[in-house]
Amino acid sequence: MTDLYLIRHGIAAEHGTYQNDDERPLTQEGDRKTRKVASRLKALELEFGIILTSPLIRARQTAEILKAAGLSQQLEECATLAPDGNIHDWITEYKTWISTASKPLALVGHQPDLGNWAELLIWGQAKEALILKKAGIIGITLPPKGSPLANSQLFWLTPPKFLLG
Numbered sequence: 036m037t038d039l040y041l042i043r044h045g046i047a048a049e050h051g052t053y054q055n056d057d058e059r060p061l062t063q064e065g066d067r068k069t070r071k072v073a074s075r076l077k078a079l080e081l082e083f084g085i086i087l088t089s090p091l092i093r094a095r096q097t098a099e100i101l102k103a104a105g106l107s108q109q110l111e112e113c114a115t116l117a118p119d120g121n122i123h124d125w126i127t128e129y130k131t132w133i134s135t136a137s138k139p140l141a142l143v144g145h146q147p148d149l150g151n152w153a154e155l156l157i158w159g160q161a162k163e164a165l166i167l168k169k170a171g172i173i174g175i176t177l178p179p180k181g182s183p184l185a186n187s188q189l190f191w192l193t194p195p196k197f198l199l200g
Contacts, residue, residue, distance in 0.1 A: 038139035038190070039156075040083065041149040041173040042101070045069035047093035061096045065169065068195060069097050072170045073104035075198040083107040084138035089116035089145060097170070098143040107141065116144040122152050126183065133177075149173065159185025170195040 046065030053059050061069065083106055088098035090112045102110045115125040125142075132140070142149070146169075151161035153173045167173055174191030177183040 036179050037133060037177045039175045039177055039187075040081075040139055040141045041153055041167065041175065042097065042141055042143045043146050043149055043167045043169055043171050044089075044091075044094040044097040044143060045100075045170045047169075057091045060092050065093075066096070066100070068199060069100045069170050070104070072195050072198045073101050073106060076101070076106055077104045081106060082138055083141040085109040085111060085132070086141040086143060087111055087113040087116060088143040089118075089120075090114060091117060091145070094143045094145065101141065101143070113142070116142055116148075118145050118148060120144070120148060122155055122184075129183070153189070155185075156183050156187040157185070157189050165192070168194040
């Protein structure tokens, strides 16, 4: 079994403040809160085999904060984690990765995509009912064999406020 952590990027600049939405960075508050969340995750002794991140700057900055906190030695961009990415494309990549995995996997991305992916992995259909707050985390255990779609188990759904205290 593999534990998968879906992590939404931290608080970013408002929509419309950048000509290209892909370029919206974390705000100072987003950076600060994300660092606190990363520090708390490290204190909980979490460690990821790899952090895969959306190529958008706000997600990349979040992933770099997680790496800098010592949560992983590896960080890679993953185009399927960009907004509107296809979970089926990611599952193909995951099946290749899982053969060498020994630690949990972290995906840093966007809402509603991560919430929808969680629903697909757990229930097999997305209803946009799971809302992942900025710098929030969903933990899912993926099965060792077969498709993870509708065969995975939710073990953690945490808004950042529970990790900031």
